[in-house]
Amino acid sequence: MPRTIAIGDVHGCADEFEELLNALELDPDDRVVQLGDLVNRGPSSHGVLELVREYKIESIIGNHELRLLRAKHEGRKDLLKDYDKTTIKELSEEDWDYLDTMPKFEYGPTRDVVMVHGGFVPGQPWQSQDVDTITSIQVVDKKGNPAKRSDAPNANPWADTWVGEPFVIYGHTPRPNVLERPGSIGIDTGCVYGGHLTAYVVEDKSLVQVRARKAYAHSKRLPDPV
Ligand SMILES: [Mn+2]
16 A cells, blocks of 8 residues: 655755665655755755655755745845855755745645644644744744744643644654654654654554764754764
8 A cells, every 4th residue: 555654854864864765665656745844954955855856755845945945035145044055055956946846734635634844833723824833833832822942941842732633744843752642743853963864654653763874963952862
């Protein structure tokens, strides 16, 4: 039976991405959806974009792609961070064309599953939430607003109060392990920080992981591996 496979944040980790794609032993009918943040921080954003084309992978837009596209299409160079500028030097026209195809989310009615980069604000219709919110939400603050974990350190993950449906598969918030809740699973396991790159198979809920070869970037929240 063909599989639907979600892959978490790659962030330029082309070697680990290729290793994971090989480990999945893909059939031509399998559908692979990467959950956004293909680029930045890691060693080869261009290499990752070559792989998504070679393996015919679909990708949901992440906050990093959103910022790069805004800078390009809306002339918002003021938004760019240093690692964006490094990435821009690497990107080919084909790479930019791929970034332009990345949708806000992917909904599969058969299993009532939605794949999105960051998540959704619980208690509000999910389909109409704006792209900034759904690519950047990590926690819900005291007022019920979406926030970054670093801005609201005591707030709970949005997934803690998300009851589904639909079931949400997301990335964006790196953690040492996947975060499973009844209505969601978060699969950003911080590959670029020296963690793992994780794939989640929708049909049988199995995980396939590869370990990062090294920590390419540092996070206060994720200790480097031993
Ligand atoms: Mn992200």
